[in-house]
Amino acid sequence: MDLLPTDRIRNVVLLGHTGVGKTTLAEALLARSGAVPRPGKVDDGTSLLDTDPESVKRRMSLSLALAPFTWTAPDGRDHRINLIDVPGYADFAGEVEAAMSVADLVVLVVSAVDGVQVQTELQWRRAVALGLPRMVFVTKEDKDRANFHNVLEQLTVAFGAGFVPLELPIGEASTLHGIADVLSDEAYGYEPGGTHHVEPVPSDVAEEEHRLHDSIVEEIVAGDDEQLERYLSGDVLSVADLQRTLRHEVLDCIEFPVLLGSAITGLGLDRLADFICDLGPSPADRPVDVHAGDERVAVTAASNGKPLAYIFKTIADPFVGQLSMFKVLSGTIRSGDHLINSRAGADERLHGLFVLLGKEQQPVTEVRAGDIAAVAKLASSRTGDTLAPKGLPVRMTVPAGLSPQYGVAIVPRTQADDDKLGSALARLQAEDPVLVVDRNDETGGHRPKARLRSRAAVTASTPWRCSVWNRCHVEPVSSSSTLLSVAPSHVTSSPPCTRAWRSAWWPEACTDFPSSMFGSSATTASSTASTPARWHSRRRRRSASRTPSPLLVRSCSNRCRC
Numbered sequence: 005m006d007l008l009p010t011d012r013i014r015n016v017v018l019l020g021h022t023g024v025g026k027t028t029l030a031e032a033l034l035a036r037s038g039a040v041p042r043p044g045k046v047d048d049g050t051s052l053l054d055t056d057p058e059s060v061k062r063r064m065s066l067s068l069a070l071a072p073f074t075w076t077a078p079d080g081r082d083h084r085i086n087l088i089d090v091p092g093y094a095d096f097a098g099e100v101e102a103a104m105s106v107a108d109l110v111v112l113v114v115s116a117v118d119g120v121q122v123q124t125e126l127q128w129r130r131a132v133a134l135g136l137p138r139m140v141f142v143t144k145e146d147k148d149r150a151n152f153h154n155v156l157e158q159l160t161v162a163f164g165a166g167f168v169p170l171e172l173p174i175g176e177a178s179t180l181h182g183i184a185d186v187l188s189d190e191a192y193g194y195e196p197g198g199t200h201h202v203e204p205v206p207s208d209v210a211e212e213e214h215r216l217h218d219s220i221v222e223e224i225v226a227g228d229d230e231q232l233e234r235y236l237s238g239d240v241l242s243v244a245d246l247q248r249t250l251r252h253e254v255l256d257c258i259e260f261p262v263l264l265g266s267a268i269t270g271l272g273l274d275r276l277a278d279f280i281c282d283l284g285p286s287p288a289d290r291p292v293d294v295h296a297g298d299e300r301v302a303v304t305a306a307s308n309g310k311p312l313a314y315i316f317k318t319i320a321d322p323f324v325g326q327l328s329m330f331k332v333l334s335g336t337i338r339s340g341d342h343l344i345n346s347r348a349g350a351d352e353r354l355h356g357l358f359v360l361l362g363k364e365q366q367p368v369t370e371v372r373a374g375d376i377a378a379v380a381k382l383a384s385s386r387t388g389d390t391l392a393p394k395g396l397p398v399r400m401t402v403p404a405g406l407s408p409q410y411g412v413a414i415v416p417r418t419q420a421d422d423d424k425l426g427s428a429l430a431r432l433q434a435e436d437p438v439l440v441v442d443r444n445d446e447t448g449g450h451r452p453k454a455r456l457r458s459r460a461a462v463t464a465s466t467p468w469r470c471s472v473w474n475r476c477h478v479e480p481v482s483s484s485s486t487l488l489s490v491a492p493s494h495v496t497s498s499p500p501c502t503r504a505w506r507s508a509w510w511p512e513a514c515t516d517f518p519s520s521m522f523g524s525s526a527t528t529a530s531s532t533a534s535t536p537a538r539w540h541s542r543r544r545r546r547s548a549s550r551t552p553s554p555l556l557v558r559s560c561s562n563r564c565r566c
Contacts, residue, residue, distance in 0.1 A: 006074065006082065007372060008074075008082060008083065008084045008372075008375075010287055010288045010305050010306065010307060010373045010374040010375075011288050012081060012082065013083070013084045013086070013287055013372075013375055014083060014084065014086065014108065014109060014280050014284045015086045015088070015106060015287060015374070015376060016085060016086065016087050016088065016107060016108070016109045016111055016280055017100075017103040017104055017107035017109075017110055017111070018030060018087060018089050018090065018111050019090065019110055019111070019112050020113035020114060020115075020123065020124060021114075021115070021121035021123040022064065022091070022092030022093050022123060023115075024114065024121075024143060024144070025143050025144060025267050026065070026089055026090070026092065027046050027051055027053050027054065027065055027069075028043070028045075028046060028268070029113060029141070029143060029267040029273075030053055030069075030071045030087050031043035031044050031045075031052060031053065031071075031267075032267040032270060032273055033073065033085075033087065033276070034052070034071050034073055034361075036198055036270060036274060037073040037074065037085075037277070039071075039072075039074070040052060046063055046064070047063060049061075049063070052071075053065070053069035053071055053362050055067075055069060055363040064091070064092075064093070065090070065091040065092070066091055066099075067091065067096070067099050067435070068090045068091075068099045068100075068102060068103045068317060069089045069360075069362055070086060070088060070089075070329070070359075070360045070361065070362075070376065071086075071088075071089060071361065072085065072086045072359055072360075072361060072376070073085055075277045075278075075280075075281060077278060077282060078278055078281075078282065079282075083280075083281045084375065085277065085280055086375070086376045088106075088107060090103045093123075094122075094123060094126070097406055098436050098437060098438030098439075100127060101130075101403075101438075102317050102387065102437075103316075104130065104134055105314070105316050105402060105403075106331040106376060107136060108136075108137070108284070108286065108289070109137050109138070109285060110136045110139070111139055111140070112124065112127070112131075112138060112139070112140045113141050113143055114141070114143070114155055114159070115142075115143060116142050116143065116144045116145045116147065116155055116264070117144050117148070117149050117150050117151075119151075119154060119155050120155070120158040120159060120162045125162055128163060132257075133403075134403065135257065136257075137254050137284070137285055138254075139254065139260055139261040139262070139280075139283065139284075140159065140260060140261070140262045140263070141262075141263050141276055142155050142262065142263070142264040143264075143265060143266060143267055144267075145173055145176065145180050145264050145265060145266050145271070146177065146180050146266040146269050147177060148177050148178070149177070150176050150177050150180075151176070152172070152173050152176065152264055156262065159262070166258060167262050168220055168259050168260065168261050169261075170185070170187060170220070170261050170262065171183045171184065171185060171262075171263055171264050171275070172184040172186060172216065174206055180269075180271065181194060181271075182194055182200075182203070182206075183200075183264065183265070183271070183272055183275065184205050184206075184209050184213045186216050187217070187220070187221075187243050187246055189213065189214070189217055190202055190203075190204075190205065191204060191205045191206065192275070194269070194270070194271045194272075196269070197270055198269070198270025198273055198274060200274070221235065221241065221246065224246050224259070225241065225246075225249065227249060227252070227253050228249045228252075247283065250283060251283045251285075254283050254284070254285070255289055255290075261279060261283060263276050286305075287305040287331075287375075288306065288373075288374060291303060291304045292314075292401075293400075294333070294399060294400050294401060295398060295399050295401055296396075296397070296398045297397075300401065301398070303333055303334050304334070305332075305333060305374040306334060306335075306373055307335065307372045307373045308335070309335045309373065310334055310392070310393055311332070311334065311335035311336065311341065311343060311391075311392075311393055312332070312333040312335060312391070312392050312398065313330040313332050313343065314330060314333055314390055314400045315328045315329065315382075315385055315386070315387055315388065315389045315390075315391070316329060316331060316387065317387060317435075318386055318387045320431040320434055320435055324380050325381050326382065326434065327378050327379070327380050328378060328379055328380075329360065329376065329377075329378045330377065330378065330379065330391070331374075331375070332371050332374060332375055332377070333373070333400065334373050337354060337370065337371045337377075338369060338370040339354065339355060339356060339357045339368075339370065340353065340354070340355055341353070342394075343391035343393060344391065344392055344393065344396075344397070345382075345384050345385050345389050345390075345391060346391070346392050346397050346398060346399040347388075347389050347399065348384040348385070350383065350384035350385075351394075352383070352384065352385055354379045354382075355379070355380075355381075356379065357369070357370070357377050357378070357379055358377065358378055359377050360378050365378070386434055387437050388402060406438050408438060408439070
């Protein structure tokens, strides 16, 4: 990829409820920009951004993925857009936090069919808490029951004022064929493939478009005294003037542009990328707070500054080893540079820099301030660490981490497999800081206090058993008792209480383990919902081939099914 100055870099995170089409939108933008020959599809497992086997099997994103591409803005200048695609499920909130820690702009993806949903609200409010500039893209406008105006109303009801619809659909659902530009009073008709031509605004939307144009112009100029005076004196403001003012208001989180389109037909995608370049802030517009000893200092992204990098994501690659994804906060980092890990105090050599496109690695020789890249085999670094020059022990200020809300107890089938299981859990923990693992000294068992993905079984390459760690009652099991052994496709407790842990409950957390990994002695049983209550404490004869389980999980006495 070409090296671009910091003011032409856009780091954008796609947020939204699960299933709204964030990954499909990212794939479509990659194809539209020419970064890939054709977009991958989530439903058939060809998505470039769903890289791990579990994501492909479940047809859903389980971790964040980078989708960088170069886009020529309307002013003719090339821009680098680093799209960060994140999961929509609440179980993967850690991935969303990591992405937002390095993003300069949030694009909230909302379905024109389903409107504002649970994760739409939660992720928007988290972006508000972090002070991130935001815009909205209403997708699936080509689907049946799509209704752009309903979505606008829901956004206002859920989040308040400030939403600025810069476009109106021409037609909707199966009749959608164009977009009316509210600022320029022009219309864009789209052909198959996403190419468009300029045309007059159709008569059936002209009245609404003109009324909305006047309202939005008044709202934009209200934030600029000079433009407000010109507007009140009768001057006609140019689109460039309005966009310049709107850009400052987006940066200050005063206005939130609303765009529309379809990732499947390509309608509106080019305009989305244009508006990201024109209205989105660059890393230079948003200084980053760092701690230098007891002082808090704002660092501006400048390529001629001191080299400073923040590691926001770690990937345990089975072939390359540990990959560290980082954002350059200041200066320019070149391949072979040495930086100090501010937490560990260790010297790290950044050898072999590359840009990630999904899991594809594109080598680069240097990374400038504001850009995002990756490096392999940093011995002492982990997610959340800051890399700084020797003699400059600073670290990036990051918000408090998330607290785990759900736990499972894990036991290796044999004592010999304990070390392998511990290594596998350590690799998972390196990838996901929200996953907290401790070892119960009384029982000798590992107890991860968060979700556990089934690919741990593959990582460990050793048989082990998994049961729900219940917050209400966790009692040690005597040497003469063993927990009821269950098949790998079931858990040994009901879902957590909906009042406290519903948002963190993932029913598939312990599913799909190969039965061979549990040995032929594993006993098949039904899930808790269909299992007699007396079975939960039923004692079994000890067997030489079965290791006693360290925990006995019982239902809560208040019968809340937690």
